[in-house]
Amino acid sequence: MNIGTLARDKDYLLEAVLFAGKLLLENGAETSRVEDTMERMIHHAIGDSRPASDYTYVTVNGIFVKLNSGGSQFQRIDKRQYDLNKIFGINQISRDFAAGRVSLQDMRHRLFAIDKDVCKLKLWHKFICTACLSGSIILLFGGSFVDVPAAIFAGLVAYFMHSWLTRALHAPFLPEYGAALLGGVAGYIGFTYRGVHLDLIMMGAVAPLVPCIAITNAIRDMMARHYISGMIVAIEALFTASALGAGIASASYLFLR
Incomplete structure (x- = not known):
C-alpha cells in the first residue's frame, strides 16, 4: 500500500x-x-x-x-x-x-x-512468579529444600521493596541497592530461623531483580551492529548488577562482621 x-x-x-x-x-x-x-x-x-x-x-x-x-x-x-x-x-x-x-x-x-492498556497482572501472580524464581535458584545450584522458604521470603521482600522504591525515589540504581539490602536482611533472618546455605539464600533474594532482559538486549544489539546502544545498555546492566551486589554485601557486613 x-x-x-x-x-x-x-x-x-x-x-x-x-x-x-x-x-x-x-x-x-x-x-x-x-x-x-x-x-x-x-x-x-x-x-x-x-x-x-x-x-x-x-x-x-x-x-x-x-x-x-x-x-x-x-x-x-x-x-x-x-x-x-x-x-x-x-x-x-x-x-x-x-x-x-x-x-x-x-x-x-x-x-x-x-x-x-495497563498491565493487568494481579498481585498473587507476581507473588507466585517471584516465589518460584527465588526458590528454584536454590535447587538449581545444588542447595537444600530447607533453604527454599528462606529464599522465597527474601526474594519477595526484595521484589516488592524494589517496586515501592522505584515509585518513591525516581532515581536509577538506588532502588536496586535498597531492595537488595533489605532482601539480604530478610534472607539472613530466614537463614537464622531455618537455613543451611546462606550464600544460596542471598542469590535467591536478588534473583527477581537481575537485569536479564537488559543483558540479552545488549547482546542482540551488538550482534546487529548497534554498538553504541548495545554498550549503553550493557553498562546500565552492569551498574544495576553492581548495585544489587553492593546491597547484598552491605547486608552481609551488618550480620557477618
Missing part, C-alpha cells in the same frame, strides 16, 4: 512510525528491533519509490525519523520498563500493516489503544 499525496497521510505515517518506535523502546525492545519495525512500516507505506535520503535512527534515549515526503521528527525517550505483551502487540500490528490487513489510520488507533 502506498500512501497518497495528501499531506495528512504523510503526517499520519510519520506520527504512527515514531509512536510505534517510542512504545517499543519504552517497553523494553532492543534498538535493532525498533529500527527494523519502523523501516518495515515505512517501506510498506511508501513502497519502492522511497528516496535513499529517508532514514530512521534509534538510540536508547531517542528516535530520529526523516521522510522527504513528510519532514523529520525526533522523539526523546525518558522512561523505560519491560512489558513483553505490549511489544508483542506492536509487532503484530506492524505485521498486519505490512500485510495490508489494516490501514494507516487503523494502525494509529491500535497503537494508541496499546499505549493506554
Whole structure:
C-alpha cells in the first residue's frame, strides 16, 4: 500500500512510525528491533519509490525519523520498563500493516489503544512468579529444600521493596541497592530461623531483580551492529548488577562482621 499525496497521510505515517518506535523502546525492545519495525512500516507505506535520503535512527534515549515526503521528527525517550505483551502487540500490528490487513489510520488507533492498556497482572501472580524464581535458584545450584522458604521470603521482600522504591525515589540504581539490602536482611533472618546455605539464600533474594532482559538486549544489539546502544545498555546492566551486589554485601557486613 502506498500512501497518497495528501499531506495528512504523510503526517499520519510519520506520527504512527515514531509512536510505534517510542512504545517499543519504552517497553523494553532492543534498538535493532525498533529500527527494523519502523523501516518495515515505512517501506510498506511508501513502497519502492522511497528516496535513499529517508532514514530512521534509534538510540536508547531517542528516535530520529526523516521522510522527504513528510519532514523529520525526533522523539526523546525518558522512561523505560519491560512489558513483553505490549511489544508483542506492536509487532503484530506492524505485521498486519505490512500485510495490508489494516490501514494507516487503523494502525494509529491500535497503537494508541496499546499505549493506554495497563498491565493487568494481579498481585498473587507476581507473588507466585517471584516465589518460584527465588526458590528454584536454590535447587538449581545444588542447595537444600530447607533453604527454599528462606529464599522465597527474601526474594519477595526484595521484589516488592524494589517496586515501592522505584515509585518513591525516581532515581536509577538506588532502588536496586535498597531492595537488595533489605532482601539480604530478610534472607539472613530466614537463614537464622531455618537455613543451611546462606550464600544460596542471598542469590535467591536478588534473583527477581537481575537485569536479564537488559543483558540479552545488549547482546542482540551488538550482534546487529548497534554498538553504541548495545554498550549503553550493557553498562546500565552492569551498574544495576553492581548495585544489587553492593546491597547484598552491605547486608552481609551488618550480620557477618
